[in-house]
Amino acid sequence: MAGTNAREIKHLPPAPAVILVSPQLGENIGMTARAMLNCGLTDLRLVTPKQGWPNPxxxxxxxxxxxxxxxxxxFQTTRDAVTDLTRVYATTARPRDLVKxxxxxxxxxAAQRAEMAAGQGVGLLFGPERTGLENEDLALADVIVTAPLNPGYSSLNLAQAVLLVGYEWWTAADATPPRQLDxxxxxxxxxxELFAYLDRLDAALDRLGFYHPPEKRPxxxxxxxxxxxxAQLSGQEVRTLQGIVSAFLGAKLKRGPEALAAKQIESEENA
Incomplete structure (x- = not known):
């Protein structure tokens, strides 16, 4: 799905920092940046990236x-990368021997939204692509974040993990109704408008013999x-349906005498 709006991107609200610990490939950092911006996250921090920085x-x-x-x-250490933050959320798919x-x-x-609204700095901690976060890094976090995925296959690549967590951050403040029609x-x-159309439709269907037999009409x-x-129709759609009823009734009236004449001719030829 493609879509960018330069005007909207200038007015992003404050959001958590994303800290990548020892990311292995520049491509993964780039894809993570893309996932972050999808979700309104712009503060990206790298701890000892394997291929150095910057990376084309x-x-x-x-x-x-x-x-x-x-x-x-x-940053040279994870501790340095989170020093200015109040709350750190570490992501991992594996159970750890940590009481958190x-x-x-x-x-x-939801918790991060409340914390940032109270003026706290929040960080999201992600580990290397192959191994995930080590216990030393997890020990710096306040909360462990684990996505309820298929327990038999819960592995995510780095950008997927950031997108999943970032998406929940972004939608936690989204006021869009779950279902809407344009x-x-x-x-x-x-x-x-709707009742006027339905009354006219009923009259047309009665005229065409659709509601038959009479006892089944209700x-x-x-x-x-x-x-x-x-269908939750628009006003224009109802007017279009009114036009369709008019067209059908008009066609019926035009075909009526012709059909009667043709039937009469057919009867005479078969006699």
């Missing part, structure tokens, strides 16, 4: 997430109405 491979893999790469900071609070990415995101400029149809009518009630 990271630039190519970032796909335009230059805002993140341009302000990368490099464990959260899902979603629960952690009704265009006309807006959703009000009940008066149930058939309810089923037809339910289709259009469920």
């Amino acid at each position: 491979n990271a630039v190519a893999a970032a796909s335009g997430a230059d805002r993140v790469l341009d302000q990368v900071r490099v 609070e464990v959260m899902t990415p979603r629960a952690a995101a 009704h265009g400029d006309s807006g959703p149809a009000d009940k008066a 149930g058939m009518r309810r089923n037809v109405h339910a289709i259009f009630q469920r």
